[in-house]
Amino acid sequence: MRKKAVVLLSGGVDSSTVLAIAGSEGFEVYALTFDYGQRNKIEIGSAQEVAKANRVKEHRIFNIDLRSIGGSALTGDIEVPKQKEGQGVPVTYVPARNTIFLAIALAWAEVLGAKDIFIGANAMDYSGYPDCRPEYIDAFEKLAGLGTVSGKVRIRAPLMHMTKAEIVARGMSLGVDYSMTQSCYDPASDGSACGECESCRLRIRGFEEAGVTDPVRYSIN
Amino acid sequence: MRKKAVVLLSGGVDSSTVLAIAGSEGFEVYALTFDYGQRNKIEIGSAQEVAKANRVKEHRIFNIDLRSIGGSALTGDIEVPKQKEGQGVPVTYVPARNTIFLAIALAWAEVLGAKDIFIGANAMDYSGYPDCRPEYIDAFEKLAGLGTVSGKVRIRAPLMHMTKAEIVARGMSLGVDYSMTQSCYDPASDGSACGECESCRLRIRGFEEAGVTDPVRYSIN
Numbered sequence: 001m002r003k004k005a006v007v008l009l010s011g012g013v014d015s016s017t018v019l020a021i022a023g024s025e026g027f028e029v030y031a032l033t034f035d036y037g038q039r040n041k042i043e044i045g046s047a048q049e050v051a052k053a054n055r056v057k058e059h060r061i062f063n064i065d066l067r068s069i070g071g072s073a074l075t076g077d078i079e080v081p082k083q084k085e086g087q088g089v090p091v092t093y094v095p096a097r098n099t100i101f102l103a104i105a106l107a108w109a110e111v112l113g114a115k116d117i118f119i120g121a122n123a124m125d126y127s128g129y130p131d132c133r134p135e136y137i138d139a140f141e142k143l144a145g146l147g148t149v150s151g152k153v154r155i156r157a158p159l160m161h162m163t164k165a166e167i168v169a170r171g172m173s174l175g176v177d178y179s180m181t182q183s184c185y186d187p188a189s190d191g192s193a194c195g196e197c198e199s200c201r202l203r204i205r206g207f208e209e210a211g212v213t214d215p216v217r218y219s220i221n
Numbered sequence: 222m223r224k225k226a227v228v229l230l231s232g233g234v235d236s237s238t239v240l241a242i243a244g245s246e247g248f249e250v251y252a253l254t255f256d257y258g259q260r261n262k263i264e265i266g267s268a269q270e271v272a273k274a275n276r277v278k279e280h281r282i283f284n285i286d287l288r289s290i291g292g293s294a295l296t297g298d299i300e301v302p303k304q305k306e307g308q309g310v311p312v313t314y315v316p317a318r319n320t321i322f323l324a325i326a327l328a329w330a331e332v333l334g335a336k337d338i339f340i341g342a343n344a345m346d347y348s349g350y351p352d353c354r355p356e357y358i359d360a361f362e363k364l365a366g367l368g369t370v371s372g373k374v375r376i377r378a379p380l381m382h383m384t385k386a387e388i389v390a391r392g393m394s395l396g397v398d399y400s401m402t403q404s405c406y407d408p409a410s411d412g413s414a415c416g417e418c419e420s421c422r423l424r425i426r427g428f429e430e431a432g433v434t435d436p437v438r439y440s441i442n
Contacts, residue, residue, distance in 0.1 A: 071332035096328035107317035111292035
């Protein structure tokens with residue numbers, strides 16, 4: 001029987017690459033996407049396309065309304081900034097989001113008997129998010145070991161120390177179709193990416209540095 | 222300004238006692254109850270009564286459907302046992318429940334600026350649940366410190382080493398009205414407790430040992 005893994009899949013570049021990595025390691029993949037009241041609903045459709053293209057064993061979309069908690073530009077009424085912010089934590093930070101997502105992934109992993117949970121956390125490009133640091137991932141792994149019956153779960157963050165260009169290059173080598181992916185925090189109603197938010201900028205630079213043409217459509221030229 | 226605390230409130234004996242303890246320590250209390258698809262919906266109404274009686278600053282009921290994850294008698298089709306189970310983890314264990322609940326409490330605490338989260342975890346009577354152990358609570362506190370911007374959150378589990386009798390005695394001294402509380406895993410449609418499930422048994426024995434009359438109604442005599 002193949003080993004099972006739960007993969008957190010947002011539909012962006014990072015998690016889509018992680019999904020391909022998990023598949024390349026021979027895991028039977030259970031993809032988990034959150035409909036959490038995010039501004040960018042299009043990414044859920046992207047996640048569905050990516051999951052289907054990767055022939056995952058199961059793709060589950062879990063509803064959890066984090067808007068009621070508030071505190072973020074991604075779920076609330078705060079505007080998504082159209083340029084790089086200064087130092088510190090970006091307003092797009094969603095309080096405890098990775099803790100919540102990993103906790104639900106952990107519950108599902110326990111029910112499935114999966115011992116591996118994959119997440120696209122990355123410390124290089126997102127150093128402003130505290131819940132993307134390696135020591136955070138280690139702490140969650142320790143918690144998972146103590147808080148479950150099965151007792152041993154690995155939290156896999158294979159992109160942790162990669163630049164966006166390295167992630168894109170890795171994904172290309174695994175045949176990831178990035179035309180399906182969505183990165184924009186605040187896409188236009190026709191689905192095109194704004195090209196100006198922090199996430200778009202990171203993506204654009206990553207593709208440029210990787211020497212790969214970014215297949216998504218942008219509102220700006 | 223009073224210090225704020227988020228208190229996980231299920232509407233049972235333990236969490237209602239914890240709510241009173243947080244209040245007695247001078248905290249401005251933000252109570253958090255989960256509608257997670259539990260078999261016992263009555264406990265949500267109990268939580269509302271308890272929160273109101275304690276004049277909490279805010280009581281929030283957060284919807285998260287854990288039935289879709291499965292794996293427990295409390296949310297699924299597995300029957301709740303009417304007697305004490307053997308060794309090991311009870312079928313009423315909900316995978317990663319405390320991790321999920323604490324994660325959401327953490328998000329709310331971060332938005333509120335609360336540095337304390339109270340939980341009724343208890344290692345004495347529920348030794349079968351891995352996510353009620355002191356080392357688990359410590360691990361979550363460490364995780365919370367790493368995964369949030371504020372960086373320092375205390376996870377308070379004041380009942381950890383108390384017997385049910387000690388909890389009841391403590392609650393009585395703080396004026397907790399246990400007639401509002403609900404403990405039964407599987408109450409009858411008229412709201413009366415079954416008196417036979419593990420949770421009822423623990424409660425009944427706790428009140429007996431504390432020398433206090435249990436004010437709730439049981440289906441059995």
